[in-house]
Amino acid sequence: MKRRQFFKTAGGATFLASAGLMNQTSTFPAFLMDLYALGEEANLSKVEARYYKKHPDREIECTLCPRFCKLGDKERGYCGVRENIGGTYYTLVYGKACSIALDPIEKKPLFHYLPKSSALSIATAGCNVNCKFCQNWEISQVRPEQIQNYDFPPGAVVKTAKKYRCAVIAYTYTEPVVFYEYMYDTSLEARKKGVRTAVITGGHINPEPMEDLTKVVDAIKIDLKAFSQDFYTKYVRGELQPVLDAIKIVHKSSAWLELVYLVIPNLNDSSDEIRKMCQWIVKEIGPDVPVHFSKFVPMYLVKNLPPTPVSTLEKVHKIALEEGIRYVYIGNVPGHSAESTYCPNCKKIVIERRGYSIGKIALKGGKCKYCDNPIPGIWI
Amino acid sequence: MTGPIDITWKEEYFLIVMASKVVLIRGKGVLTGGGDIDQKKLLSMYNRGIQILMDNQNPKDSLRLIFKNSDRLGIKINTIAGRKLSSRPEVSYSLASLLQDGGIQPKNIIIWDRTNRELREAGYRLNLNRGGIKVIGTDTKGFGYDSQLTSYLNIGSLFSSIQSNKITASISLAILKDHGMAGVTAGMKNYFGAVHNPNKYHDFNCNPFVAELFETKFIKQKHKLSILDSLIVQYHRGPSYHARWAEKYEALIFSLDPVAADYVGWQVIEKLRAKKGLASLKEEKRAPVYLKTAEKMGLGKASPEEIKIIEEDV
Structure with missing residues (x-):
């Protein structure tokens, strides 16, 4: 089995396990929502968030996104993954x-x-x-x-x-x-x-x-x-x-x-x-x-x-x-x-795609191979 | 009378006679100097509250008017704010004990909230004992959230399986608190803890989300009684605990009308705020407008002229 096929069929948990990175206690399947409870210990981080303001009385205001959530102690933002703990705002998903x-x-x-x-x-x-x-x-x-x-x-x-x-x-x-x-x-x-x-x-x-x-x-x-x-x-x-x-x-x-x-x-x-x-x-x-x-x-x-x-x-x-x-x-x-x-100049196909598959690539140095017209992008 | 006629009579009785009665029982001294609870006083408060609410001198009979003996009963508490501002175990257990006296089997009573961690931090000892009263979070193994999404109006949530599947009747035993976004959090908003995504329902002063969530089948069809734990009321800077703005109010508020109960709770908060020289919630642009929405949806009364408040000291 080729590597890509392996990943596609086995899913990420197996991938992680093969990479030796998966928590030993984790169980397959990894990507499906565990509709039942995970038990006592949720795997959360406690890393201080970057963008927020501290206010009196252990309140904070998140400045990361346009919601500007104002939160009291123990409250979570709209995103559900950032929490005010004692007046400091934490991300609970850093590295998770x-x-x-x-x-x-x-x-x-x-x-x-x-x-x-x-x-x-x-x-x-x-x-x-x-x-x-x-x-x-x-x-x-x-x-x-x-x-x-x-x-x-x-x-x-x-x-x-x-x-x-x-x-x-x-x-x-x-x-x-x-x-x-x-x-x-x-x-x-x-x-x-x-x-x-x-x-x-x-x-x-x-x-x-x-x-x-x-x-x-x-x-x-x-x-x-x-x-x-x-x-x-x-x-x-x-x-x-x-x-x-x-x-x-x-x-x-x-x-x-x-x-x-x-x-x-x-x-x-x-x-x-x-x-x-x-x-x-x-x-x-x-x-x-x-x-x-x-x-x-x-x-x-x-x-x-x-x-x-x-x-x-x-x-x-x-x-x-x-x-x-x-x-x-x-x-x-x-x-x-x-x-x-398509090249906007000569109208020829410069990258041929079908779904996620790539056919011919007619680019040379970021330009159309046929008419030398620059095609914007980050090319290999 | 046969069963069906009896049921019809009960429904009419609730709707016409008592739907918007709210009973506020004060128990001066229920919180002792050392911060403990005077259990005897607390039980008297419960007994008296239920008696007045149901116009019945016998609390056991009163409860039978609300619940069936065969009910599996959930007591949804709120433990998010930690030990100092959650329904204390004594408050929940006393209610459970009263329900047992009223004929509900202990194995059919679940005291519950979102997570075991929050329950423990609020002083609860988790209990999954098959024969006794259960104390559990939704994240207890074997419970969790539904796999099917409940979609209704603006609500799209996975319900706690406790609320959706494990119980047939529900009491919202909520802490009465000021809330930075909702204005007031009490009996109706307590059910935010029954879904997996409460953080998605805090926009626009939680309006119409509190009302719409309450109207979902798993809540509206099961909710029978609101009790607002107002022993300590956080009247400002809630829902977190701040000793400076937490009043030792020593009251319990009872109603069969979830909207009226919360309306009266709101008025308690406003009175405390006024007493302390704070601006009203309306002035702070965070009045609990979801109560009016709930009234329009027919969930209860949020108009003072349609709410009968009975206050008593025990």
Whole structure:
């Protein structure tokens, strides 16, 4: 059995066990939510959080994300993974991964960033929003003590990535903002060892921590979930403007940026909304940032809507191209022609994709092999 | 009378006669100088509260009007704030003892909260004894959270299997506290501890989440009685314990109407705040607006003219 097949079939717990990193008392399967209690001892960290203010009477105010949770002693933030303990704010998930897997970088999706590379993907419990269509709610919308966690400190993450020849460590599946300190320290360690990093986030974060993060990670993919505050209020429980601000911060930084928009029938798929969003993208961050329009599948609390029709995805794809975005993709529709990267100059395929598989790559020194047109991205 | 007619009579009796009665029993001296509880006084408070609430001189008979002997009864307590601001074991055990006297078998009584750690820190000794009263957290092996999501209005949660499966009737034995976001945390909000994701329900002053969570089938169909443990009331800077703003109030508040009970609890907090020269919760923009939402949803009364408050000292 080849290594990749092994990881895909056996899952992360076995992977960790094979790497000699899994807690001896942990049981398989690791990635499924333990719907029954884990017993007396939850595997939580107690590492002081980076972004918060102390107030009188043991109260604190979290400044990591736009929620600005104000918490008394023993209270947890909206994310469920940070707790005020006696007036000091702690992250409970530092080095406590609940999901660990090897993925192709295309799965994130990051299409202009080290194509064909493997990403050691990690997540902890928790999220600072509550999307009603969350695909990973079993780990994102729970507290860390409600699922199985594994000790996987930054050094071990990087060591494992090196051991299994992963070019990238990806912070993904849940919301990396809520495990910021773990992500930050892992990224510092990774950079020292020559491993690159990628953040897969909803971008619901305050400017200062986002600016700090862009200095230590190499790529950031942001899920822009809609282009209306009304949608963010009703279906995300968050704010749109901070996400737009975060996108601009990443664009100005040295980190590579791509955007994903999950197209949900009747909720965020109007031509008007899509067009306005595309106009904003072109105006604020330019036409070269790749934009992925992904197919929605009914999940979590939104089960009453059908999957996104391919025709709708093709409609929004067309609008984006009309508005001048140069690299527009359709996601979650394996085999669709809009999965591949086309040179905007000669219109030929420069990276051929089918699902997560890569066909030919017609790039030379970051330029189209056929017409020498530069294709933006981080290429091997 | 046959069974079904009897049941109909009871329902009407609750709805028309007593639905919005709230009984506030004060027991001066129930907290002794040394911080212990005068058990005898506490039991008198319980007995008197139930008697007045049910208009029945015999507490045992009163409880039979609320619960069936066959009920498996959950007493949901709140131990999040630690030993100094949680329902003390004496308070929970006294209630359990009264319920036993009323005909509920000890093996069918569960005193519970979210986690074993919080229960222990509040002074409880965990007990899974098959024949006796159980004291357990949801994270006890064999319990845990449901595997199926309960989705209702704005609620999407996994329920504690204790609330969803192990019990047939429920008492919210809640600590009365000020709450930085909700304004007041009392009997209804106590059920935030019955779901896996309470942190997701604190936006917008917890409105409409407190009311909507209460209306889910696992709570609305099982909740029978609210008792607000107001021996110590945290009237400011809650829900954490702060001695400076914690009043030795020495009262228990009883109601069959969960909204009315919390409304009266809110008024207690406001009176204490006014007495100490603090701004009202409304002035601080954190009045418990979820009570009005609950009233609109038909869960109970949050209008003073529709609540009959009976106060008594024992």
